[in-house]
Amino acid sequence: QKEVEQNSGPLSVPEGAIASLNCTYSDRGSQSFFWYRQYSGKSPELIMFIYSNGDKEDGRFTAQLNKASQYVSLLIRDSQPSDSATYLCAVTLGSQGNLIFGKGTKLSVKP
């Protein structure tokens, strides 16, 4: 059974702090890794994707991938109350691009 594990949270950080969200996956053959943000009652919205080991930065967001440790993370710098949402880690499975999702980490940014 291929799995993606996330801490369900809630993770609470003060406004302006760095939020660190973590994810581990079981399938060593996974190639593509995604972070989605889902506000309550809304559908997931793509934040970032990463394919190569190391860091990838996009604005306040940095994705980190370590394939040897089967670990992917998302850092959110200068966290804002509007960042409060559930963050879903997803890993590609198979040739059709099916995604396996983690259960999500709920982030709460306190003003």
Next chain:
Amino acid sequence: GAVVSQHPSRVICKSGTSVKIECRSLDFQATTMFWYRQFPKQSLMLMATSNEGSKATYEQGVEKDKFLINHASLTLSTLTVTSAHPEDSSFYICSANTRTSGGAGDTQYFGPGTRLTVL
């Protein structure tokens, strides 16, 4: 990013009726689309993978005769919930794959979802 639309955004129907949900990729062609269901406070559950011009692949436990999927073109997939019952009330979300430039594969973009309430 790529845009995926869904229609309707919200539907309320009586038990026993059928409901059709449309999913469109607006600015790209999608050979593969996906249908998910999400119950309140639960994670996304993949229902089926839909490929243009072929039969959908359903996940274990999803009744293919109840959830009819048609992927008639590279920009349109439909999900029909047949003979809907209150337990089918949920948030139905479609997504579509598009190839990511410079990446190692496809990226999946989600539609805004359809909230179904069966009375």
